[in-house]
Amino acid sequence: MNKFHICFSLSAYGTLRSVFRNQNLLQTESIICIEDDFSVGPLHQLETATGMNERIEWIHSFFKQVEPISNEDLTTIKAYLLRNLTLPSQIPDASSVILWHGQNASDSIGIRYVVSMLQDKNLSFEAIDITAFSVNCDYKVRNIDGNEVSYVWKSAGALPPKLVMDAYQVKKNMSASLVQSLILEWEKWSQSDSTLRVYKQGEVLEVSEDYYDASLLEHASNKFQKAARVIGTVMGESDQCIGDTYLTYRVHELIKQGLLQYQGELMPLRRLEIRLK
Structure with a gap:
């Protein structure tokens, strides 16, 4: 069975690719990065070309307000966003899809977007919750006083390379009913007009633009x-x-x-x- 790992940031993609290369896994397992921040900007009909192009226009306008950005960079942004629409064609039927995610708004909406995009394929889904993994392994760092304190990763991009294979071993199957509920939840987000979303107590909430x-x-x-x-x-x-x-x-x-x-x-x-x- 073909295996496809899907993550939601370039940092996560880089970490997974480096570790998988060292483990000689890239010959049999593929990694796909859905490079977008689903916590910010319009989600309306993002599974369609029309909706994606509306999001691209919003992102172009948004970036120009806050930082100098070249036409070349804007073209690159457009290319990777449009590439998300090709996800179903990248994964053959009867494949296994492993979703690497953290407990944050972008990843939570991202996994709903992905399973919705792939709903017509004959696939099995598994998930690796990096936030839950860090809690279970009681990961610790040293604070400014030199004391060890527990630290929770909010995204897969924060996962240390040395722990990637440990996290891989605790992946969990996603039942058909769970996948279906995620698809229905994406349909709700696909009709949303909100601009900003946050993750609170296990769910994603719409908040006003001045939240921060x-x-x-x-x-x-x-x-x-x-x-x-x-x-x-x-x-x-x-x-x-x-x-x-x-x-x-x-x-x-x-x-x-x-x-x-x-x-x-x-x-x-x-x-x-x-x-x-």
Whole structure:
């Protein structure tokens, strides 16, 4: 039986590919990356060319608001998003699909998108929940005081390479009823008009676009500091997986609202400094 591993970030893809190459698994098992952040932006009919092109237009407009981006980069973004629509043609019938995911909004919606896209194929599904795996193995890191503390991975991209094969051994079968429920849940998300989503207590919730504003303002100060530092702190302390691009967008919005003052240049981020106004 053909085996196809599906992950939802380039970091996860790179880790899996490196480990699988060292284990000589790439000869018999394939890795596919669904490269998108499903927590941000429109999801409306994303399983169709029309819906995907609408998302591409939104992403193009969004990126241009927050960072310098070349036409070449925009073309690349469009290419990998359109490639997601070809997923059914990449996986033959009677294959096994293993979904590597964490407990975060993007991955949670991503697995629903994937099983919906593949629902007409004769496939078996298994899942590897990296967040649950890190809890079960009681993974620890050292804090700034040098003490060992438990650490939970929110995404597959955070999985250390040395533990990839251990995580692979605890994959779980996805029943037909579970797969069907995920397909139905995707149909709900496919009709959603929300822009931002978060993961709370085992489910994905729609939230307002200003969801992270309070945290950004909390970590800003009365003295100018690098905006990248504020954004990095918010990312590190948040219980969500959120990218710096979206937080940069919110910093720009807070500047427009008069809640933050800036010096330097709005773009690129490294030249932007902010303080409370």
